[in-house]
Amino acid sequence: MTSVLQAHELGKRYGKRWALRECTIDIPAGHVVGLVGPNGAGKTTLLKLAAGQLEPTSGGITVLGGRPAAGPAQLARVGFVAQDTPAYAGLTVAEHLRLGARLNPRWDAAMARERIARLGLAPNQRAGKLSGGQRAQLALTLGLAKRPELLILDEPVASLDPLARREFLQSLMEATVEHELSVVLSSHLISDLERICDYLVVLVESRVQIAGETDRLLATHHRLTGPRRAPDRLPAGQHVVCARHTDRQSTYVVRTDAPVHDPAWTVTRLSLEDLVLAYMDKPAAADRRALLEVQR
Numbered sequence: 001m002t003s004v005l006q007a008h009e010l011g012k013r014y015g016k017r018w019a020l021r022e023c024t025i026d027i028p029a030g031h032v033v034g035l036v037g038p039n040g041a042g043k044t045t046l047l048k049l050a051a052g053q054l055e056p057t058s059g060g061i062t063v064l065g066g067r068p069a070a071g072p073a074q075l076a077r078v079g080f081v082a083q084d085t086p087a088y089a090g091l092t093v094a095e096h097l098r099l100g101a102r103l104n105p106r107w108d109a110a111m112a113r114e115r116i117a118r119l120g121l122a123p124n125q126r127a128g129k130l131s132g133g134q135r136a137q138l139a140l141t142l143g144l145a146k147r148p149e150l151l152i153l154d155e156p157v158a159s160l161d162p163l164a165r166r167e168f169l170q171s172l173m174e175a176t177v178e179h180e181l182s183v184v185l186s187s188h189l190i191s192d193l194e195r196i197c198d199y200l201v202v203l204v205e206s207r208v209q210i211a212g213e214t215d216r217l218l219a220t221h222h223r224l225t226g227p228r229r230a231p232d233r234l235p236a237g238q239h240v241v242c243a244r245h246t247d248r249q250s251t252y253v254v255r256t257d258a259p260v261h262d263p264a265w266t267v268t269r270l271s272l273e274d275l276v277l278a279y280m281d282k283p284a285a286a287d288r289r290a291l292l293e294v295q296r
């Protein structure tokens, strides 16, 4: 299957600070990819590199097999809605749609008009006079109507009310099925991601912690609870993601391809939110802390 986004040792540095480093991922086409991580983790940086709005400091990235924003053909294949949902303040909603039609070879005018009407946006309203949520809806409509092969969305639903969020996620899912659209979206709303994403990338402190199909990730991660035990006494195939200890009890989140048969552990499945939070719990530090705590 073709890759929608391939990065090898990709890095972006601002001055002395790395916003993204050693990012190697290969995301197959046909997925709705959720990109999650704490504030400042590097999500926007990765999305802007994919959209061609930033140049890498190191490594390389290809999107749909081409260099990001390499020319008109590549630009037409990729839609990008930035975090601040930019719009031309002086142009009306209708003028935005006309501009979209002129700039995009695969523009779906009927869909754009229908969506704007359904959202109750007045065609003659200037974008500068729209609310934040309405402006986001306009930007998202432009992104969908462009009919890209890949739609990149940076926190698309953050400013939408719950009903609008549900409506938008629904139309996104319909578009992925009807138009073979791949989507990469960042969000802090894991419950939304749980509903629509079938592929997950977790970024923490500028590094990719884990990437893969959500079903596979959920099948290979477990919570182990049992008598207190040092991490170096876990089998080699069990990678500790995070650990918590009381005087008597240890709780680990581990990644393993093999089933856990140890009768000392109570093994529970994780929700997507549990999994994301486990990786956000500063993995390297968690390993060291677990060892120290148990050795105390």
Ligand SMILES: Nc1ncnc2c1ncn2[C@@H]1O[C@H](COP(=O)(O)OP(=O)(O)OP(=O)(O)O)[C@@H](O)[C@H]1O
Pocket (backbone or CB within 6 Å): 014, 018, 019, 020, 037, 038, 039, 040, 041, 042, 043, 044, 045, 046
């Ligand atoms: N233009 C810039 N100049 C300098 N540093 C920057 C710039 N843009 C981002 N950074 C830094 O790079 C790091 C990653 O930022 P980025 O915006 O990619 O994070 P993020 O995961 O999208 O965060 P959030 O969830 O808060 O939107 C942060 O430490 C940020 O301060």
